[in-house]
Amino acid sequence: MKWISKQSPENKKIEQLSFELGIDKTLSKLLVMRGIDDFEKAKKFFRPTLNDLHDPFLMKDMQKAVDRILLAIQKEEAILIYGDYDVDGTTAVSLVYSYLREFYPKVATYIPDRYEEGYGISFQGIDFASDNEITLIIALDCGIKAIDKVLYAKEKGIDFIICDHHRPGETIPAAAAVLDPKRTDCPYPYDELCGCGVGFKLIQALQFARGLAQKALYEYLDLVAIAIAADIVPVTGENRILATYGLKMINENPRPGIEAMLKSSTKSHYTITDLVFTLAPRINAAGRMKHGRYAVEILTERNIDKAQKYAEVIEINNQDRRAVEQEIEKEALAQIIELQEENQFSTVVYAEHWHKGVIGIVASRLIENYYRPTLVFTSSNGKLAASARSVSGFDVYNALEECAEFIEQFGGHKYAAGLTLLPENYDHFKRKFEEVVKNSIPETSLEPQILVDSEIDLTEITPKFYRVLKQFGPFGPMNMKPVFLTTGLRDNGYGRKVGADEKHLKVNVIGGGEGQTYGAIGFGLGHKYPVICSGKPFDAVFTIEENHFNGQVSLQLNLKDICAEDLS
Template identity: 65%
Template sequence: MRWTLKAEPDSGQVASLAAQLGVEEIIAKLLVQRGITTFEEARAFFRPSLDELHDPWLMKDMEKAVIRIEKAIEAGENILVYGDYDVDGTTAVSLVSSYLMEDYQQVATYIPDRYNEGYGVSYQGIDFAEDNDISLIIALDCGIKAIDKVAYAREKGIDFVICDHHRPGAQVPDAVAVLDPKQEDCNYPYKELCGCGVGFKLIQALGSRKGQTLSHFMRYLDLVAVAIAADIVPVTGENRILAYHGMKVLNSAPRAGFKAFTAQKKGELTLTDAVFTIAPRINAAGRMKHGQHAVNLLTETDQNIAFALAEDIDAYNTDRRALDEEITKNALEQIRENREEERKTTVVYNEMWHKGVIGIVASRLTETYYRPTLVFTKSGDKLAASARSVKGFDVYNALEACSDHIEQFGGHKYAAGLTLLEQQYEAFKQRFEEVVTQTIDPDLLTPEIQVDARMDLEDITPKFYRILKQFAPFGPGNLSPVFMSEDLRDTGRSRQVGQDGSHLKVSVTQNGSPAIDGIGFSLGEKLEIIKNKRSFAAVYAIDENEWQGRVNLQLKVKDLK
């Protein structure tokens, strides 16, 4: 691990902000690091307001989209709400279809089969629309590269409204409207919405024509918050406002489907809970069975039916975990056998691997070897892969440089998907290694912990933590603050914990300060570093630990040296 202490912010700005807010300088320092330098900016950060959401009409083609949907409703056309099979896609489909069906019933939903159709808009989906006399498809979280598919639909008299957030190619589809803030000629002020977020802007615009205010849309914000969490988009700007209010809905009045997943959870749900508790289950539907199961759950209003649907999806998630563990083990063996540790990339392939979990396996391999990673499997007569990257390296750009060997690809900076012909695999693998080797900063191949500030243990107080909690919701662009303390000593109570002793429970003091406990997951082997009251340093976040009804502050240790 590389420990990188963030640059010291301007001391004058820190002192001024601390005085304006009446807080300790370390709090002001954390705010200035996040670009917050005035009282007003701090107020907006700590109390995100729905009034500060951007006008949806600023998005390119919004008027065209709204007019076409209104025309469909007036004419009694059948509308198909189409979305990808992951969390972002299924929440977006649930959101837009539920909203339209408040007043209009001729709405169907469609999630492509992960295995028979693959990612994004499919010819089968368009044929389904034709067979069911559907003349308008609203595509969510996909479609920005579906040039041929949209042309195919147009030949059949079917219009498309595309709501996407992925990077466009050189050409966009000839749809009635293309909503995607990442288009170069789109003047929408915030570029980092997820697919469900773009869907939310669409219903916001549709509702504004009916005189509906933001209070009408509150019920949909739990879907948006879960999509933001799962799609790992920055929790900044508009996403922060949507996530903040969405988590309030998730905690106070969640839809039946979410309630079924979280009924056993004690205390307040956080965005992290959405990532690790809700998202894997929704994803499991598309990975193991069909993404439509997730939409059925998320649009269900009867709590008893929702509990039954959630039980089925829980079973899919259990199966997914077993597969994920087995394939990860096989992939690690393949890497060791081929001695690929010296490469700058990790690329593995087995035609029998389950396509539904290769993305998770790619993430696990990236954690293990910390290299841009691709996991391939057979998909029909082609190979399909999920790509994951390391912090700071744009895997989408790397794939673009290998496009001669790729049939199709799409995605983001840190996660992408692609297909290629089997005979191209070896040439692609070699080219990908060359591109990454030529373009990656070698430092990026060592995991980095960015440290916000040095901290003395005696300054970790309940009041400090109460303010720190208000920095949430945490996520990319607003990560939970990480601190570093030096000259720490074990009290003698630190020990390895967990079935195999792989975790580290610590009890530490600093210069005679009261002891504070901490937990370091997967740090069990570092017990040797701190034995015999040797001086050491730690990087950590701060959280609460509840045990037998008592709540205490603890260190969530990330590394020790």
């Protein structure tokens, strides 16, 4: 890994903020690097409040959406809440459905089958609505490119309200309302909401229109926090406020489904990272291995005993998902070697039998082995479907746009996307994608990097320092845990490889003029053991965290990498 130090801001700004806040200069530097350079900005950062959420009616078409829903309720129309099968989609459906059913009975949910219908709005889903005399569909986390589907629904007397956050195409669907902060004609001040976040803005607007207190909506923010974590959206601005209060709900008063899924966990406090690695995979497993409707069932269930039964089934799905994912990853790695493609600028692999539900996870895993934009294809309903994942600094969505001549359909974000194409276009696409990546990927994106926020001496890491640092959270994209660099460290002699396969590193590091000692863990750094056992000084990049063990809480360093000048 390449260590890159971030550019330090002006000393004058750092010193001024340090004085105003009465905090360590290193902490002040970290704040200024995040654009927080005066007392008022710091106050908003450290004390996020729901009063700072934007007016939902600033979003293009929000008034139209609210008027159409209230008209449907007045005319006693049946409403269908339709969403994608991933975490963002299922949490969004659970949120809007839970809100509406509190005061309106004629509301149902629909999650498309990943394998029969594919991503987004389907003709089958519209036919389901028509067969059940549903005249309004609220689509969440999908629909921004469903031009033909919306027209098909209109022919059947069905209106659509689209709540999406993906990039629109050149044409906006002719729906009753299209809520998407990424619309070029949308004046909403924050465009990084996830699909569930857009759903929350919709119910916030409905609550305003009904003349009811906004406080009643706070119970839904647990779902928004999970979606923010799972969809890897920036934890800045409005997302940071929503995530802060959503995590508060999860930690203090979790809904039955969340409580049931967390029952086997030993943690007493959950962060965004915990949601990514604990809750999100379980919610996703339902849609990946069985059907996304199971995720909606557990997230909307009010009875803890029923929720526990759902959780047991989902846990089995999650274990199955892991086994399938590991097998596909093994086959994909073998394919790359067999085709002698280790040195290409992109990774594109395909096998018709690979499970469509886990190819996105496998793509992420392949990036850990070969650091480059990656697509994993499988067969699906006579076509090839792929999940794309990218590396830092490379926009895979833009790259796919340049390959559009060979693609049937695609959508997504800068770092994650999905697409389908005809089997006869696979080789053409693969060559074109490699060409596009080769000609456009920045050199800095060709190797994994660790961005270092600040160099620090171990003596600076005090309980007070960590108490302030902890309030920088919740951490996530664009507000990551600060990464520190310390040089001239030594192992106290008890460093060792740990874990069943000895993949990890456990060490007590000594550094600083006063010989300060801290425990440290390096996940996946077992191969660096020779660096620490040589007896020579080494440098380390790390984050700081709390270690809970046997009822005791201590600070420890979470090592990201270590190196010594005279060792490779």
